[in-house]
Amino acid sequence: MSCKNSFLIATNRQYSTHAKVIVNQLESYGALDDGEIVICSPDPIEDERVRYIQDKENLNGNRAFNEGASKSVGEYIYILCDDHFVPSNIAEGDKFLNSSSFKDRRYKIATMASGGTCHIGPIPGLEETNFLPVTVMCRFPFLDRKTYVEGLESHIFHPEFNICSHFADNYLSYFLWFVGEPTIEDPSIRLSEMPVTDQFDDGSVEPYGGPEKKYPTGYLDSMKVYTSLCKKLEGNPRHVC
Numbered sequence: 715m716s717c718k719n720s721f722l723i724a725t726n727r728q729y730s731t732h733a734k735v736i737v738n739q740l741e742s743y744g745a746l747d748d749g750e751i752v753i754c755s756p757d758p759i760e761d762e763r764v765r766y767i768q769d770k771e772n773l774n775g776n777r778a779f780n781e782g783a784s785k786s787v788g789e790y791i792y793i794l795c796d797d798h799f800v801p802s803n804i805a806e807g808d809k810f811l812n813s814s815s816f817k818d819r820r821y822k823i824a825t826m827a828s829g830g831t832c833h834i835g836p837i838p839g840l841e842e843t844n845f846l847p848v849t850v851m852c853r854f855p856f857l858d859r860k861t862y863v864e865g866l867e868s869h870i871f872h873p874e875f876n877i878c879s880h881f882a883d884n885y886l887s888y889f890l891w892f893v894g895e896p897t898i899e900d901p902s903i904r905l906s907e908m909p910v911t912d913q914f915d916d917g918s919v920e921p922y923g924g925p926e927k928k929y930p931t932g933y934l935d936s937m938k939v940y941t942s943l944c945k946k947l948e949g950n951p952r953h954v955c
Contacts, residue, residue: 719749719805720788722870724778725796726769729759732796732908737763745805752786754778776871776882783862783870792856793870798828798905807856810900821865821895823857825850828905834884842941850897852887854905867954874939878932881940888944889953 721740725733737751741763753759755778756769767785769778779793790808794800811822835848855870862868871882890897946955 716787716789717748717750718788718808719745719790719792720783720786721745721749721751721792721794721804722779722782722786723751723753723794723796724769724775724782725753725755726757727796729755729757729761733759734761735908736794736796736798736800737761739800740804743800743802743804749805750786750788752782754782775879776875777873779870780873784868789859790856791859791862791870792826793854795854795905797908798854799908801904801906803903807900807903808858810902811856811858815898819895820861821857821890821893822861823852823855823865823890824898824900825852826854826856826903826905827899827901828854828907831899834887837937840937843937846888846941846944847891849887849891850899851883852890852897853883855883855886856900856903865953867952869954872943872954874943875936877936877939878930880930880933880936885940885943886953888940889947892944892947893951 723733723736727733733753733755740746740749740751746763750765751763752765752767754767754769758768759766765785767781783791790811792804792807807824810824816822832851832853833848834846834851836846837843862870870886872885875882875885887897943955
């Protein structure tokens, strides 16, 4: 049975302090009147408001979001984080995707806002990324199902990003730029970060720093996947290649 909106959350944090907060917000805004919430998590979630998908392998967020999308039924798909509050108009992204901004676009996909606009481009200190253009990052994507199935080949994020959670949204952003439809940010749907820090267990922080002054585990390996996929697009402009 289909519905208007599918809200996807990938999480490995405690449900009561993170993802459940988002679920409560969605319900209070009426987003579930014609929508569903799909959560992929390694820990069981007993909440009748949620379609729970067990993350048996403790997948990273990229693969977990792909798994959630594959089980979703909404005409519009929203990628939500478990550490960002959602606004009361969260279910109205279809208005933007059906606006004049997307009239001549094949890919009906945009990014929700959060603070200042974020960009991809060359990464300081990593010369192998110098060929990358500066363009808007699709860091909080929402899209219609036709784009998901036909344009992105039923993958929100490229399946090769199975090392850690870095760079999958960078690649999606580069792909959209490459096909001539760079990311557009919807300023009317604005997420706000919860008061938690993105601190890694090994003392590092993204992209570089922390007490140990190093990159997070898997960061550089994932960056190699990212640059390799970007270069492959030159001869094969498909999202999954």
